Structure formats: C-alpha cells, structure tokens
Amino acid sequence: MKGDNLKEHLWEAGYLILLAVILSYCWVSFRMEVLSPVSFGFPFVVLVAAVCGALVYLFIGEVRRAFYACIVMCAVGCVITALFFYLPSFQGLLPEQMGALRSLDSVLMAIFVIPFSAAGSFVAAYLFPE
Amino acid sequence: MEQKNRKLILTVVVLLFASVTIIFMKTTFDNYTEFLRAIHGMEGYLIDLEIEGNTVVLTFRFKNESTWELYLVNVQFNLYANREFMGNFDTRKRVLLETGETEVVVSAEVHPRYVKELTGQEDTTLQSFVHDRSGGITWVLYGGAVIELPFEEETRNIDIIEQWVST
Numbered sequence: 001m002k003g004d005n006l007k008e009h010l011w012e013a014g015y016l017i018l019l020a021v022i023l024s025y026c027w028v029s030f031r032m033e034v035l036s037p038v039s040f041g042f043p044f045v046v047l048v049a050a051v052c053g054a055l056v057y058l059f060i061g062e063v064r065r066a067f068y069a070c071i072v073m074c075a076v077g078c079v080i081t082a083l084f085f086y087l088p089s090f091q092g093l094l095p096e097q098m099g100a101l102r103s104l105d106s107v108l109m110a111i112f113v114i115p116f117s118a119a120g121s122f123v124a125a126y127l128f129p130e
Numbered sequence: 131m132e133q134k135n136r137k138l139i140l141t142v143v144v145l146l147f148a149s150v151t152i153i154f155m156k157t158t159f160d161n162y163t164e165f166l167r168a169i170h171g172m173e174g175y176l177i178d179l180e181i182e183g184n185t186v187v188l189t190f191r192f193k194n195e196s197t198w199e200l201y202l203v204n205v206q207f208n209l210y211a212n213r214e215f216m217g218n219f220d221t222r223k224r225v226l227l228e229t230g231e232t233e234v235v236v237s238a239e240v241h242p243r244y245v246k247e248l249t250g251q252e253d254t255t256l257q258s259f260v261h262d263r264s265g266g267i268t269w270v271l272y273g274g275a276v277i278e279l280p281f282e283e284e285t286r287n288i289d290i291i292e293q294w295v296s297t
C-alpha cells in the first residue's frame with residue numbers, strides 16, 4: 001500500500017516536471033525570439049499555461065490538490081527558466097551579475113503563468129467535475 | 131482502472147510534447163550561448179597604420195569567438211592626428227568574419243584642407259610630413275563597427291577606440 005502510494009507520488013511528480021519543462025520552453029521561446037527554432041507569442045504562452053493547469057487537474061482529479069500542484073509546476077518551470085538564463089554566466093559567457101539579472105525573468109514568468117494555470121485547472125474542474 | 135488509464139494516456143501525451151520541447155530547448159540554449167559568444171567575444175582593434183601620400187591605410191583585426199559566420203557591414207570612425215581632426219571615414223563593404231581572426235584593411239584619404247591644418251604647409255603630403263618630422267604623429271581613432279548576425283538583418287555595434295604612433 002505504502003509502495004503504491006510512493007509510486008503514485010513519484011508518477012505525479014514526474015508528470016508535473018514534464019509539464020513544467022513544456023511551460024518553461026514556451027516562455028523561453030517567447031523571450032528568445034529568433035534564437036529559438038519555434039518562437040511563441042505571449043498569448044500562446046498564457047494559453048499553454050492554462051492548458052497545463054487543465055492537464056494537471058485531469059491527472060489529479062481533485063480541485064484543491066490540482067491548485068497546489070499547479071503552483072508547484074509553475075515554480076519548477078520558473079526554476080528551469082532561471083537556470084536557462086543563468087547557465088551562460090556559469091560558463092563564463094556573461095558577467096555573473098548580468099546572468100542573475102536575466103534569470104530574474106522567471107519572476108515575470110511566475111506573475112503571468114501561475115494565475116493562468118490555476119484558472120486553467122478551475123475551468124477543467126468546472127467542465128469535468130470530480 | 132479507468133482513472134489509471136487516463137493518467138497513463140495523459141503521461142504519454144505530455145511525455146511526447148516534453149521530449150520535443152527538450153530538443154528545442156537544447157537548440158535554443160546552443161543558439162543563445164553562440165549569440166553571447168558572437169556579441170561579447172567580438173573584438174576589433176587596430177594592428178597597423180601606414181601612410182601613402184595623403185591616404186592613411188589602417189589594418190584592423192576582428193576576432194570572432196563564435197562558430198557562426200558573421201559579417202562586418204560597416205566600419206566608421208573619426209580620425210585625429212596630433213589632436214587635429216582628419217575626417218570621418220566609413221567603409222561599407224561586407225566582409226565575412228569566420229571563426230577566429232580576420233584582417234580588414236581600410237583606406238582613409240584625408241582631405242588636403244585637413245592635411246594643410248596639420249602640416250601648416252601647402253603641397254606637403256602626410257607621408258612626407260611624417261617622414262621629415264622627428265617626433266612622430268599620434269593618431270587617435272574613435273568609432274565603431276557594425277556586425278551582422280546570421281538572423282534577418284540583426285546587427286550589433288562594437289566600439290573601436292585606438293591610438294597609434296607613426297614615426
């Protein structure tokens with residue numbers, strides 16, 4: 001029973017990380033523009049955030065837990081984005097201060113992405129009740 | 131059972147999208163690091179200055195640290211000799227800057243009016259003035275170069291501030 005529970009939690013964590021990677025790339029492609037093979041606009045990024053939120057709810061099936069999971073997913077996505085912008089400083093391509101400043105972009109990402117992903121999960125909960 | 135199937139399908143779909151995303155993220159990161167190398171690793175400096183008549187022949191060396199093939203689209207500068215203004219020059223030739231170092235020669239033909247202001251004599255060329263003068267001339271160059279990146283008309287400027295003493 002305990003082992004099953006742990007497996008479920010690990011599965012859930014892996015699922016959230018995968019969604020966070022998708023979310024993070026959408027933001028990075030929006031910010032990187034021509035440097036990214038596919039460049040998304042801002043409306044698409046918030047749409048993806050909402051879809052990710054809905055996917056979180058569909059996976060978890062509980063509104064309350066889905067809401068917290070959405071916040072965790074966005075936080076992980078923001079950490080990935082921050083790493084993306086900070087890593088060049090670590091490689092010595094950018095001054096550390098500039099790298100740290102650029103990685104603050106993840107705060108801006110969090111401001112937009114968290115409300116939209118939560119809203120996405122609520123809409124999914126409304127359309128497909130528990 | 132039904133919920134488990136749903137979770138499984140969702141996981142597979144998300145995994146597929148995430149795999150594509152990771153590949154794109156890697157490409158974007160590689161492009162970003164190359165971009166930083168191209169911008170922050172690009173340097174242009176003067177390595178030689180020769181005078182032929184009233185023409186100053188300047189040789190610049192540009193260092194491209196990225197693996198991208200960049201283009202030098204313009205070099206523009208103000209030239210001063212012993213603090214006397216010699217003119218504003220630019221060369222709008224497109225030069226390929228491959229990875230490593232590339233030398234670019236720029237000829238600046240100084241207007242006779244500025245030559246006269248420097249030498250204080252009529253019918254004296256810069257070359258003969260430098261040759262006859264024992265102290266040499268201090269050349270100062272303020273300007274920059276425009277580098278074109280391998281994207282749609284994306285350019286960046288680099289500063290070139292150099293000093294040279296010709297004897």
